[in-house]
Amino acid sequence: MSRFEVRLILVLLVLSVPWYFPAGDGGPFIGGMPLWFLVSFACYSAIAGIVALRLPRFWDDGDGD
């Protein structure tokens, strides 16, 4: 298993929760959507992309027993 990709996924999971955004009305807005929402969605898209493209590197079936 690639440690770099696992760490990257964990970081993206942490960043997907908008705890680090300052409290406010949700702005700025891009295309009518709050920035914090778009950042969260981008994090999930990146995780999906990493797993979809690099899954064989995560695949650790050992010897099965």
Place this chain on the structure above:
Amino acid sequence: MAISAWVVVLYLALLIFLGWRGHRQARSGSLSDFYLAGSNLGFLVLLATLYASQYSGNTFLGYTGQAYRIGYAWIMSVGMMMAVVLVYLLFAPRLHVMAHRHDFVTPADFIRHRFGDRRLAALVSTIMAIALLNYLYAQFLAMGHMAVGISGGDVPFWAGVLVLGIVIGAYETLGGLRSVAWTDAVQGVLLLFGLVFVLILVWGQVGSLPDLTEQMLIDEPQLLAVPSWDVCLRWASSIFLLGTGAAMYPHALQRIYAARDRRVLQTSLRVMVCMPLVTTSVAVGIGILAHGLIPTHREGVAADRIMAELLALISGTGFTGELVSALVLTAALAAIMSTGDSALLSLSSMVARDLIGELRPDWSEEKLARIGKISSWLIIALMVIMAVRPPTTLWRLIEIKMELLVQVAPAILLGVRYPQLDATATLRAALVGSALAVTAFALNIQHIAGIHAGTYAFLINLGLCAWSIQRGRSAAGPKRG
């Protein structure tokens, strides 16, 4: 008869036909052939059945309502669904190899093989059965409500539950997982396209999203605001608890067993990890856009009625609107039934293999498979009775689902990877975790400092198992080079 009723009747006939096709494809009367389709599911069917089992009627009705109620913060549901697939990656590769090598049928087969402990296997089966009963019961209730809704009240609740239960029982007992997986393929396609259809139609009626946002900033700014610290904690806790718990559903584990080979499983999971982006986030989008059509959160309008209100608006736009509304209602029913059939098949396999098979090890697999089919009908009868006469007191225990189900996770997550984890320590840890989860439930403690009580119970359970592994390593001493 209304268009929606005709579409549903056609759909139910198709399910029975697929059940019959599954019956014709059966290769033997073995448990593995019936419950795992001979562990020979190809990519498309495996993907469809994984998808249809993970996304239930709740995605359609509950998630749109939640997004309408709490706003953009419900994007957390995308993380929750994605986490399920991420957790699969921690154990599915090894479990798949072991399942094929040792002919596992139920999750408890893995526990018996790995730990050689019947008490632990019995505990795991019991916890999973409780979670599945809860899941199945919720689907039966939802089926009854859908039948009333689609027929405009012409079909009574009890008749809807009974007829749809019989249809599920028919195609499930005819062809086992083959039938369930093929019907899941139909149900999965309906779910995906149904959601996308509704999004397009609702967006078309709402028009400009920036204009809607301007209006929401005036009417309900909290739906756009950055989530509070409490919400963020619950968000993280939900990803952790639901991601781990939902990956432990027995029907999910059995689909890992049923994949034909490593390549099929890999490809299916590569697609599955992307599905929340086109399913859950679509439900979130519909819930947000609904504010453009149902502008204020009216008193007395339950959040899970939002989809029904949207469909009523869509069907009022003419024949096309009525047809789309009928298809979407069928898609919602399909999503409910696909989750129900998977849970039912899994419960039946556990009765046949883990209960009767353990009591009567001399009985043939063919005989056990027949008993499994009978048990399916008995479970359906129980669910119909419970749906019509809602249970109280003792049955309240089955309301506890994810918090309890997650307690089997350490045995599977760590069990596939660490040989140092022993049966007694795992059993004790699972008992402690389960007892804490049940106690918190009994005391009505849902969250502590914003985090689910079940998450604490799970972390204690996991910590005890990790400690056992560390002790095992220390006892084995340092490696000599």
